[in-house]
Amino acid sequence: MRGSLNEMADSSAEGTQPDRPPLGSWARIYTLCCVLAVLVMALLYWFSQAFNVQS
Amino acid sequence: MGTLDWIVFFAFISYVVWDGVRRRSGATDLEGYYAGGRKIPWWAAGLSIMATQASAITVIGTTGQGHERGMGLVQSYFGLPFAMVLLCIFLVPYFRSRNVLTPYQLLEERFGPMSRTLASLIFLCSRCLALGAVIYAPSIALSAILNIDLVVAVVIIGVLTTTYTMVGGVTAVIWTDVKQMVVILVGLVIVFGMLLWELVPQLGSFGKVLELAGAADKLGALEIIPENTGLVPRTHAAIAAGIGDPSFWEQKYNVWAGVFGGVFLHLSYFGCDNSQAQRLLTSKNADESKKSLLLSAFAKVPMQAFVLLLGVLMWMFYTVTPQPMLFNSDQIAVAQSVEFEARIAPLQVEFDTAHAERKASMLALAKVEGGVTADPVALARYQTAVAEVDNVRKRARVLVTDEVKDGKAVDSKDTNDIFCRYILAEMPPLLLGLIIAAIFAAAMSSIDSVLNSLSGATVIDIYRRWIRPDCSEAHALRVGKFTTLFWGVVATFTALFFAGGGSIIEMINQVGSWFYGSLLGIFVMALFMRRAGDLAGALGLLGGMGAVLLVHNTVKIEFLWYNVVGLVGVLVVGFVTSLFVKRR
Numbered sequence: 047m048r049g050s051l052n053e054m055a056d057s058s059a060e061g062t063q064p065d066r067p068p069l070g071s072w073a074r075i076y077t078l079c080c081v082l083a084v085l086v087m088a089l090l091y092w093f094s095q096a097f098n099v100q101s
Numbered sequence: 102m103g104t105l106d107w108i109v110f111f112a113f114i115s116y117v118v119w120d121g122v123r124r125r126s127g128a129t130d131l132e133g134y135y136a137g138g139r140k141i142p143w144w145a146a147g148l149s150i151m152a153t154q155a156s157a158i159t160v161i162g163t164t165g166q167g168h169e170r171g172m173g174l175v176q177s178y179f180g181l182p183f184a185m186v187l188l189c190i191f192l193v194p195y196f197r198s199r200n201v202l203t204p205y206q207l208l209e210e211r212f213g214p215m216s217r218t219l220a221s222l223i224f225l226c227s228r229c230l231a232l233g234a235v236i237y238a239p240s241i242a243l244s245a246i247l248n249i250d251l252v253v254a255v256v257i258i259g260v261l262t263t264t265y266t267m268v269g270g271v272t273a274v275i276w277t278d279v280k281q282m283v284v285i286l287v288g289l290v291i292v293f294g295m296l297l298w299e300l301v302p303q304l305g306s307f308g309k310v311l312e313l314a315g316a317a318d319k320l321g322a323l324e325i326i327p328e329n330t331g332l333v334p335r336t337h338a339a340i341a342a343g344i345g346d347p348s349f350w351e352q353k354y355n356v357w358a359g360v361f362g363g364v365f366l367h368l369s370y371f372g373c374d375n376s377q378a379q380r381l382l383t384s385k386n387a388d389e390s391k392k393s394l395l396l397s398a399f400a401k402v403p404m405q406a407f408v409l410l411l412g413v414l415m416w417m418f419y420t421v422t423p424q425p426m427l428f429n430s431d432q433i434a435v436a437q438s439v440e441f442e443a444r445i446a447p448l449q450v451e452f453d454t455a456h457a458e459r460k461a462s463m464l465a466l467a468k469v470e471g472g473v474t475a476d477p478v479a480l481a482r483y484q485t486a487v488a489e490v491d492n493v494r495k496r497a498r499v500l501v502t503d504e505v506k507d508g509k510a511v512d513s514k515d516t517n518d519i520f521c522r523y524i525l526a527e528m529p530p531l532l533l534g535l536i537i538a539a540i541f542a543a544a545m546s547s548i549d550s551v552l553n554s555l556s557g558a559t560v561i562d563i564y565r566r567w568i569r570p571d572c573s574e575a576h577a578l579r580v581g582k583f584t585t586l587f588w589g590v591v592a593t594f595t596a597l598f599f600a601g602g603g604s605i606i607e608m609i610n611q612v613g614s615w616f617y618g619s620l621l622g623i624f625v626m627a628l629f630m631r632r633a634g635d636l637a638g639a640l641g642l643l644g645g646m647g648a649v650l651l652v653h654n655t656v657k658i659e660f661l662w663y664n665v666v667g668l669v670g671v672l673v674v675g676f677v678t679s680l681f682v683k684r685r
Contacts, residue, residue: 067388076186079398083182086402087356090175090322097315098171098322099474101484 102246102525106534113284113538114261117545120280121265121273128270130574134581135202135557136382137272143389146380147396149278149550153376154397155285155404156547157239157540163405165516167412168419171319173354175406177661180363184371185398187364189391191628192372197387202561203554204378204624211627213635214566219642220623221562224375225555227616229588232551233595236262238517239544240596245430245521246537255596258544263589266549267582271383271557274549281542288539289411291532292524296414299527303421304467310417313463316473316480317487319413322406324355334656350658362661369617369664371397373624376554415523420463424490426452426497428518435501444500452493459486552592556585614660615653618667619645625668626675634684637675644674 069075102110128134141149166174196204205224209217236258243254265273300310314320329347339345352358371377371394381390426449427433436445462483469476473483495512502513524536560581565572572580622645626633633641648670649663658666 068392072189072391075395076189079182079186079395082399083179083402086406087179087323090172090406091325094172094320094322094324097311098318098320099316099480099484100321101318101488 102533102537103530105530106537109531109534110538110541113535114541114545117277117280117542118261118265121269121277121549124269124273124276127272128268128578131202131561131577131581132200133272134270134578135379135553135561137270137275139200139383139385141272141275141380141383143384143392144396145275145279146384146390147393148282149275149546150371150377150380150393151397151400151404152278152282152285152543152546153380153550154370154401154547155282155543156235157242157544160285160289160408160540160543161238161242161517161520163408164412164415164520165518167319167409168416168519169412169514169516171413172322172406172409173324175322175402175409176324176354176356176359177363177366178402178405179356179359180361180365181367181401182398183360184364184367185394187368188372189394192378192624193381193390193394194387195624195628196378196381197390201382203375203557204373204382205375205558205562208623208627208638209566212623212633212638215635216623216638216642217562218566219639220373220620221375221558223616223620223642223646224373224558228374228376228551228555229591229595232548232555232588232592233598235544235547235551236592236596239540241517242521242537242540245518246525252597255593258541258548259589259593259596262545262548263552263586263593266552267585267589270581271379271553274546274553275380275383277542277549278546281539281546284535285539285543288536289408292528292536293407293411293414295527295532296411296418300414300417300421304417309467310414312473313467313483314413314417316466316483317416318484319416322409327352327355327357334658336656337654340657348658350656350662353659353661358659358661362659362665365621365664365668366614366617366661369621369668373617373620374554375558376551379550379554379557412519415519418523418527420456420459424456425522426494427501427515428522429513429515430518432498432501432513432515435503436497441501441503445497448493448497448500452490452497455486455489455493459483459490462486548592552585552588555588556581559584559588614663614667615649616646616667618649618664618669619671621664622668622671622675626671630672630675630679632684633675633679634682636682637678637684640678641671641675645669645671648674 067075069078127138132138163174195207199207199210201207203221205217205221208220236255240251240254240258243249243257244251265277297307297310301307304310304313311320327349329349329352331346331348332350334348334350335345349357380393384390384393425433427436435441462479463486466473466476466479466483469479473480498515499512504513524533528536560577564580564584565577569576569580619642623638623642626638626641630637645667649667652658652663652666
């Protein structure tokens with residue numbers, strides 16, 4: 047599915063060449079994005095645990 | 102506002118309007134007007150995506166939320182990065198597979214005209230309603246700052262924004278968004294610096310400021326264990342009869358609602374709402390569009406946490422300095438009226454005493470060695486004082502609102518007035534003008550995005566599809582500019598109905614959640630339900646909205662979950678229909 051969608055996009059009527067993805071592949075970028083999102087959540091969890099006192 | 106502030110304010114607003122108008126040279130055909138000639142760099146489109154979502158609501162509504170409820174709201178953005186990745190994988194390549202000007206055009210190719218038109222109409226309805234709130238938010242600031250009627254403020258913002266959007270098209274929208282995003286970030290950093298400048302010398306260190314804010318339960322940014330664990334939602338009848346406990350689905354902010362409910366909200370908003378999806382059509386290819394989406398994926402959650410922290414710091418500021426009992430200027434006027442003066446006076450005395458106790462107990466707690474939990478007595482005293490101030494403020498709001506609904510006294514919250522009151526009272530000359538300019542630029546650049554996208558859907562999906570399919574490009578462009586004007590007028594009038602109070606940021610999300618799930622559902626069907634035809638698509642859309650309506654009227658669940666309900670409704674009705682009606 048993904049492959050066919052990307053092929054469709056690449057062959058769009060605009061005819062522009064796709065750029066080289068950042069970090070070499072889109073899969074790496076997506077993984078980095080998800081890992082960072084989880085890290086930010088972990089950081090906020092630590093922040094809540096370290097500072098918040100429920101009343 | 103002093104002369105210097107006025108100069109900064111007018112200079113910036115004039116620049117934004119001029120910058121928008123001068124982009125008209127790129128709006129000579131429909132592709133230029135609605136897709137920027139597919140020449141917009143990814144970073145500009147990405148900043149525009151962020152700016153459109155951020156807007157004045159981020160500044161006014163989110164800081165107000167931080168002040169009143171702490172940082173819990175940040176959890177509703179946890180699903181955003183994951184949603185962006187899913188959009189990059191599935192929807193962006195689909196959108197960029199054709200040279201379309203609205204994403205709904207693809208639905209006609211995949212399903213047929215009914216599905217496309219219905220999806221476009223759903224977008225038009227939902228966005229028009231939400232747009233009223235987007236204009237209303239900065240109008241509060243304008244009316245408070247200039248001491249003018251809210252209606253006048255709404256009209257001024259509506260007219261200015263409509264003017265340059267009508268002339269410059271999406272290119273004007275994006276490039277003004279870029280500038281406003283920079284200005285709003287600078288504005289927020291200035292407010293952050295000002296707050297720390299006041300707080301740190303009084304409390305000792307930034308760490309101490311955080312400790313004391315946390316002791317007041319303002320820093321709960323992530324709640325893993327939900328307050329309510331029951332999975333069966335309560336019916337409205339049961340709630341009215343006082344039967345049953347609140348369910349998991351009723352809790353607004355926890356990590357599960359944020360990640361799972363939020364992912365559907367953001368998938369729908371960024372992928373299926375033309376005001377955002379349109380940006381994905383303005384870059385030169387799919388890869389550029391992906392990069393523009395991922396900019397938000399990386400930056401949005403930290404930015405939202407930062408803005409909420411500003412609200413918390415503002416609350417801290419009002420703990421160590423005198424705080425108004427009421428923030429809303431209308432409520433203040435009522436409180437000062439002859440009728441209410443005698444009734445509010447005892448509350449004011451009570452508030453002053455409670456506020457003094459809150460400050461004293463906070464300063465006492467600040468001196469405790471070994472952290473705020475080292476002295477449970479001092480901590481309990483502080484938490485009691487915090488609750489007492491909130492309690493008196495609530496009673497004061499209820500008193501001046503003087504309204505009873507469903508047998509309960511109405512509490513018209515002043516969440517959206519806190520930031521304005523703070524900057525007006527505390528910002529030094531020049532900086533005040535800059536912050537106000539930032540709020541306005543933010544507001545205008547959000548409104549313009551929606552106006553252009555509403556116009557795009559009207560012209561491309563309705564006018565050129567059904568009314569004048571054979572019209573020339575020049576004629577369609579003229580109609581496009583006229584419809585921008587039309588939607589500007591409609592939005593301005595809609596904004597006048599939002600003067601009822603409440604939290605704007607929630608209002609926007611709630612309005613969107615009514616429709617977004619269904620829009621997401623039809624695109625999911627387009628990608629994954631190959632057997633579904635036009636009737637299945639159209640009935641699916643109606644089924645999705647019907648499901649949301651049914652759920653809304655029978656059980657109590659939070660608005661984030663409406664997106665899931667709408668999505669499931671579309672898929673179920675669409676699938677069942679496709680079993681009986683074959684795709685042509």
